[in-house]
Amino acid sequence: MSVLLVYVIFSFLADFLLFVRCVFRTVVRSYARAVRRGYTLLDVPTVTVPFMSTVIAVSTGKGGVGKSTAACHLAARLAAAPRNGGVLLVDLDPQRNATRRLLAPEDLDGPGLAEVLTGSIPVTDAIATSRVSNDLDVLRAGSGLQEAARLIGAAKSRETVLQRMVVDPARGVWRWIILDLPPDLGDLTVNGLTAADSVLSPVLCDGDSFAGVMSVLEVLAELKEAGLNPATHAGSVIIATEPGPAYAVTLEALKAANVPVLGEWRRGKAWLSSQAAGILVWEYQNKGKNQTETIAAVDKVVTALKRKTKGRINNGA
Numbered sequence: 001m002s003v004l005l006v007y008v009i010f011s012f013l014a015d016f017l018l019f020v021r022c023v024f025r026t027v028v029r030s031y032a033r034a035v036r037r038g039y040t041l042l043d044v045p046t047v048t049v050p051f052m053s054t055v056i057a058v059s060t061g062k063g064g065v066g067k068s069t070a071a072c073h074l075a076a077r078l079a080a081a082p083r084n085g086g087v088l089l090v091d092l093d094p095q096r097n098a099t100r101r102l103l104a105p106e107d108l109d110g111p112g113l114a115e116v117l118t119g120s121i122p123v124t125d126a127i128a129t130s131r132v133s134n135d136l137d138v139l140r141a142g143s144g145l146q147e148a149a150r151l152i153g154a155a156k157s158r159e160t161v162l163q164r165m166v167v168d169p170a171r172g173v174w175r176w177i178i179l180d181l182p183p184d185l186g187d188l189t190v191n192g193l194t195a196a197d198s199v200l201s202p203v204l205c206d207g208d209s210f211a212g213v214m215s216v217l218e219v220l221a222e223l224k225e226a227g228l229n230p231a232t233h234a235g236s237v238i239i240a241t242e243p244g245p246a247y248a249v250t251l252e253a254l255k256a257a258n259v260p261v262l263g264e265w266r267r268g269k270a271w272l273s274s275q276a277a278g279i280l281v282w283e284y285q286n287k288g289k290n291q292t293e294t295i296a297a298v299d300k301v302v303t304a305l306k307r308k309t310k311g312r313i314n315n316g317a
Helices: 002-036 068-080 097-102 114-118 147-154 156-168 187-195 208-227 245-256 269-277 289-312
Strands: 054-058 087-091 127-130 136-141 176-181 197-202 233-238 261-266
Touching: 002 068, 002 187, 054 068, 054 187, 054 269, 068 087, 068 097, 068 136, 068 176, 068 197, 068 269, 068 289, 087 097, 087 156, 114 147, 114 156, 136 197, 136 261, 147 187, 156 176, 156 187, 187 208, 197 208, 197 245, 208 233, 208 245, 233 245, 233 269, 269 289
Parallel strands: 054 176, 054 197, 087 136, 087 176, 197 233, 233 261
Antiparallel strands: 127 136
């Protein structure tokens, strides 16, 4: 009995010390991030320190859906929330649309994800604060991302390169990590799906877009079967012009595939104009009903994602 008691006490102390170590590292990293963003030491204690980050991959399996637009709006609204703990958007798309949309012109050039994935620089050297919010940082795509993707394809344990080089070092520093994946199912997308806690798939009301989402889910199922990411759950957001027959068919198809619909965004004038101009919908000058509805719809998806991940994060906003 005494041996068992000693074992129980030792196990408890070991777990407690591990917990203290994790909390200490998280506090130090979060304070350092806050100071780097311009907070003073007096401000730092008011910054919420998360115990766990949530990684959301935005993936469609094809282009032309509005994936990067959705990722940028999601990241910006998360960063606008009080006590958000910080948001990091990682641009894995070689088209670099998220990088151009969220960063000021003077921050577009410089080292990016390509250099991080090849081990040339640490992840912090490729990050810039967005023009939208001091609580939103962007890991630039970098000009050599396609070459980096080729190198990943030849690497050992190629599915986990992004997780080891980017996501793991970022956990505990940013509360939310948004991965804007490429519009295909190549090695960068597989890496993003491997590292993600949740997958959000924007889908248009057409067969090609739905097929792209199904392809993403097939890859996700293969990763789960291989034990690379067994805990990831998926959701979708319908991007439609107006409700109609195509909308109803898409909604039923997603339900039949057991893909939760977290929200519906209207492709009205504000959405399309801001997408074309490379800005966020609330930056569009001609304010109107569609702009207000789009902001509310994005917030609804943010709320749904927070609810799904509430158990993983301390002090959920």
